[in-house]
Amino acid sequence: MQLGRVIGRVWATVKDQGLEGQRLLFVEPVTPDLRSAGKPIICADCTGAGAGEIVYWCRGRESSFAFLPAEVPTDATIVAILDELHAGGESHRC
């Protein structure tokens, strides 16, 4: 899974039926010290994450397993909202 920060939201009226009711969030990958680490991607979300929150997301086929038994056509899903990050002897509250 990868760390990221929620930076936006995408709305689409016309979409695959499996995406109905799903929130689609823009997530910017970040390093453990919360610096940008690449280009943003769009994630489905099973946690209720909101603007600015630090999360980690799962990629690939297994990211759709978050919604079983519903079949959601996603390739990236937010699976956790972080409270704290402990890295290199330092702790960040998220």
Added chain:
Amino acid sequence: MLIARVIGEAVATRKHSSHEACKALLVQPLDLDGSPRGVPVVALDAVDAGAGDRVLLTAEGFSAMTSVGRANSPIDSAVIGVIDEVSLF
């Protein structure tokens, strides 16, 4: 699989139920010379690894889910071994 170094832990209260009661480790994938290989990632812990350990990291869903005993879950990477030694021929 990749070699990685455990550099920390990600603590989350709100998360998918399949990630409950499982440590989420922050790991830095490594090249053979020990230099960083890409950015650190989050991996569930299947072997009770700790900070500083050099570990075996799987970055594929089926093996990651199997190693932590949670089938059909949104898990794409796991720490599945603690490396004692690497020798090259």
